[in-house]
Amino acid sequence: MIMKPNHKVGIVGWGGYIPKYRLPVENISRIWGKDAERYKEGLMINEKAVAGPDEDTATIAIEAAQNALKRAQIDPKEIGAVFVGSESKPYAVKPTGTIVAEAIGATPNILAADLEFACKAGTEGLQCCMGLVSSGMIKYGLAIGADVAQGAPGDDLEFSAASGGAAFILSRDSENCVAAIEASYSYVTDTPDFWRRAERPFPQHGEAFTGKPAYFHHIESAARNLMAELDKKPSDFKYAVFHQPNGKFPIRVAKTLGFSTAQIAPGLLVPNIGNTYSAAVPLGLSAILDIASPGDEILVVSYGSGAGSDAFYIVVKDAIEEKRDLCLKIKDYLTRRQQIGYKCYIKWRRHIIGQPK
Amino acid sequence: MSDLRVPKLWREIPQHYRLEASKCLTCGRIYFPPKTVCNNCKSKNFEKTLLPRKGVIETFTIIRQAPSKYELYVPYAVAVVKLENGVKVLSQITDCEPDKLQIGMPVEAVIRRLYDDGENGVIHYGFKFRPVF
Ligand SMILES: [Zn+2]
Numbered sequence: 271m272i273m274k275p276n277h278k279v280g281i282v283g284w285g286g287y288i289p290k291y292r293l294p295v296e297n298i299s300r301i302w303g304k305d306a307e308r309y310k311e312g313l314m315i316n317e318k319a320v321a322g323p324d325e326d327t328a329t330i331a332i333e334a335a336q337n338a339l340k341r342a343q344i345d346p347k348e349i350g351a352v353f354v355g356s357e358s359k360p361y362a363v364k365p366t367g368t369i370v371a372e373a374i375g376a377t378p379n380i381l382a383a384d385l386e387f388a389c390k391a392g393t394e395g396l397q398c399c400m401g402l403v404s405s406g407m408i409k410y411g412l413a414i415g416a417d418v419a420q421g422a423p424g425d426d427l428e429f430s431a432a433s434g435g436a437a438f439i440l441s442r443d444s445e446n447c448v449a450a451i452e453a454s455y456s457y458v459t460d461t462p463d464f465w466r467r468a469e470r471p472f473p474q475h476g477e478a479f480t481g482k483p484a485y486f487h488h489i490e491s492a493a494r495n496l497m498a499e500l501d502k503k504p505s506d507f508k509y510a511v512f513h514q515p516n517g518k519f520p521i522r523v524a525k526t527l528g529f530s531t532a533q534i535a536p537g538l539l540v541p542n543i544g545n546t547y548s549a550a551v552p553l554g555l556s557a558i559l560d561i562a563s564p565g566d567e568i569l570v571v572s573y574g575s576g577a578g579s580d581a582f583y584i585v586v587k588d589a590i591e592e593k594r595d596l597c598l599k600i601k602d603y604l605t606r607r608q609q610i611g612y613k614c615y616i617k618w619r620r621h622i623i624g625q626p627k
Numbered sequence: 628m629s630d631l632r633v634p635k636l637w638r639e640i641p642q643h644y645r646l647e648a649s650k651c652l653t654c655g656r657i658y659f660p661p662k663t664v665c666n667n668c669k670s671k672n673f674e675k676t677l678l679p680r681k682g683v684i685e686t687f688t689i690i691r692q693a694p695s696k697y698e699l700y701v702p703y704a705v706a707v708v709k710l711e712n713g714v715k716v717l718s719q720i721t722d723c724e725p726d727k728l729q730i731g732m733p734v735e736a737v738i739r740r741l742y743d744d745g746e747n748g749v750i751h752y753g754f755k756f757r758p759v760f
Binding site: 290322323324325326328329332333360361369372373375598602606617618 | 644700722738741752760
């Protein structure tokens, strides 16, 4: 069913963060005796962003939130809720949102919760904030998608699982908003395409099952239903961003739905940073907002294994022009990069997921 | 299991996460880490103030032999950073190979993992500085 807030809501600030380090596909394939070209072509990924040894989902979420705050230009004490969507929390039990809220100076009068739904936990935070700000229960809400995603050594996921984060601060629609979130649509079924059992370090995936009934079915359903309810067609949108576990899936789903390469190009970050899981769609949307103009319409569709999709209809507003340059942009983080080798990657990753050293 | 270091960590969160300093209301001197008695005028009247997050490297040293909790970062630099308001802080430098560091380099504060108390312990977060980009 379409979800439309009674009082219109908007984004007052947005910001992303991508770690500096990149692991090229060649540096992984060489270790496992695999063909780098096959992966680069098959996944359309050249290298993936890797969190540094002192980074995790909390630190990534903090920098993204600080960027969103620079653009929102609000007192952090006025933020009434923080949602961190992630599947790679630093603690199994202790909310990441508490660390983020403390670091940005939003404590103690705030609701904090961590959300989890594979790669779509970030967009769920947007929906939670939409409801809370629209109803007037809170003035500002902070929604973050952040991950330091891990694939088992030698598994195909190792080539794509990456790190990054993006944050959005929502309020009731006002002149301070850079974009209005007009409506949302969620589509969820029990589809076991990807999972991780308790206390296991790496996820499992149902091989040939990850595509058609999972990713494509959910994204297409959410996108089509939202557009039908709004009486919109693909050509109405200036930009679209779809979940990007690799480069091929979003390009194919865009084509099926009737979107052009030009519409999805600005939000398609996966070839240069990999799949940042809960951050993938939020980062894509951030990159689009970095360049969007007032009046531009944007379709956003996340996907989380398990499985579900959240779709959003967003219209860019005038305030975007004066807020765009208030913090680092996605392209700044893409430009700041340093390649690392596999040995370094393994050393850092063991630390992050607490494997025996 | 209780950990005696946790209460200290908790008390220091404002300074580690937000660079919260104390400013003497009598003579205006800023202290970081925060103090409760002013060295300069002996006043006990303080207010909290947030330090600026940008500065330049005034001097640095490279650590090649570190305590086990910092081993993962070796080699790393520890620098005296002169902030925009003149206050000096001692900090680890991150996201920069030590041989690329220079005196006078502009840096900015970021929140990172400092260390953890083993695999079962609490994670200590706090500021480090990285080159401005
Ligand atoms: Zn004094």
